Amino acid sequence: MTVRLGKIGYLNVLPIYHPIESGRFEGDFHIVSGPPAELNRLMADGRLDVSATSSIEYARHPERYWLVPNLAIGSCGPVQSVLLLSRVPVNELDGRDILVSSQTHTSAALLKVLFRHWGITPTYTTGDATSTLSRGDRPQAILAIGDEALNLRYHPDYPVRVDLGEAWRDQTGLPFIFGVWVAQRSDFAARPGAVTKACHLLQQAKAHGREHIEEMCHIACENSCLDTDEMRSYFDGLVYDLGEAEQDGLKRFYAELVEAGLITSAPPLNFLPTGAL
Numbered sequence: 001m002t003v004r005l006g007k008i009g010y011l012n013v014l015p016i017y018h019p020i021e022s023g024r025f026e027g028d029f030h031i032v033s034g035p036p037a038e039l040n041r042l043m044a045d046g047r048l049d050v051s052a053t054s055s056i057e058y059a060r061h062p063e064r065y066w067l068v069p070n071l072a073i074g075s076c077g078p079v080q081s082v083l084l085l086s087r088v089p090v091n092e093l094d095g096r097d098i099l100v101s102s103q104t105h106t107s108a109a110l111l112k113v114l115f116r117h118w119g120i121t122p123t124y125t126t127g128d129a130t131s132t133l134s135r136g137d138r139p140q141a142i143l144a145i146g147d148e149a150l151n152l153r154y155h156p157d158y159p160v161r162v163d164l165g166e167a168w169r170d171q172t173g174l175p176f177i178f179g180v181w182v183a184q185r186s187d188f189a190a191r192p193g194a195v196t197k198a199c200h201l202l203q204q205a206k207a208h209g210r211e212h213i214e215e216m217c218h219i220a221c222e223n224s225c226l227d228t229d230e231m232r233s234y235f236d237g238l239v240y241d242l243g244e245a246e247q248d249g250l251k252r253f254y255a256e257l258v259e260a261g262l263i264t265s266a267p268p269l270n271f272l273p274t275g276a277l
Contacts, residue, residue: 001191003029003194003197004029004050005032006031006043006048006053008033008036010146011220011223011231013052013073014209014219015206015213016071016240017031018205018209018216018219019208020202025201025204035104035146036052036103036105037103037104037105039054040054040057043057043064043065043182044057049194050068050181050184050195050199050202051181052180052181053180053181053182054104054105056105057105058180058182059267062268064185064186065182066185066273067181067272068199068203068272069271069272070242070243071180071202071203072177072241072250073179073240074165074179075169075175075238076169076174076239076245079165079166079237080150080153080165080233081234082110083143083152083162084098084111084141084143085142085143085161086140087158088141089160090118090162093115093122093141094119097122097125097141098122098143099126099132099139101126101127101128101144101145106178107178108143109260110164110168111143113253113260113262114168116259116260130151130152141158141160164176174249177253181202183195210240213232216235220235
């Protein structure tokens with residue numbers, strides 16, 4: 001039975017999905033690729049069975065999902081692909097407008113949490129940074145994520161660069177989990193074997209991709225502005241596990257979201273039932 005599998009359309013998940021898409025691991029899948037915000041919508045609408053989603057999507061609808069064990073995307077320090085780019089020092093952004101990528105939910109929420117700690121209250125406009133800059137417009141500050149952030153990180157008009165993964169670690173001492181993998185509870189109840197197989201395959205693919213990270217770097221560089229050394233540095237800074245430290249970081253983020261009024265309560269971390277994997 002075909003499983004509808006969601007894939008973030010960024011280089012950061014290549015070590016997980018390339019082993020599947022290249023045929024190294026076979027399964028009955030229909031892979032749907034898109035930015036995190038689009039995958040969130042598809043999962044919320046029940047149009048995907050298993051998918052990577054923004055960590056805030058799980059927090060908003062924990063009753064709908066099981067977390068896939070030990071699978072996540074985040075960082076324990078600089079993430080390099082979630083950046084606040086500013087024309088002025090960050091402390092001068094109070095009351096000013098920030099262009100926020102329409103592709104993100106979690107990073108936008110993290111930025112609000114960090115600004116709350118810093119005592120800064122900007123305004124926000126949702127849009128596309130690349131097209132905005134190509135028109136000659138220069139917003140005061142930009143929140144860019146994914147491949148766009150990698151491409152814009154040295155833009156000469158934005159000398160101030162804040163890596164949100166690094167800012168979170170400086171604030172909390174914890175990893176930050178930008179995305180998690182979830183399975184629809186309803187789909188798991190209807191066909192546990194197929195959903196379990198898909199989750200297990202993702203874990204196997206992750207292990208393979210990490211064991212062959214040099215190969216993943218070379219493949220990723222084919223469609224990137226980064227060279228192999230920069231790509232290796234990028235992948236080395238990413239977290240793909242959801243172990244104890246990563247769970248602590250995720251729980252802290254959810255608690256911060258509650259304090260900021262962005263969610264009503266912090267959800268428990270409910271994983272796919274024991275024995276399913």
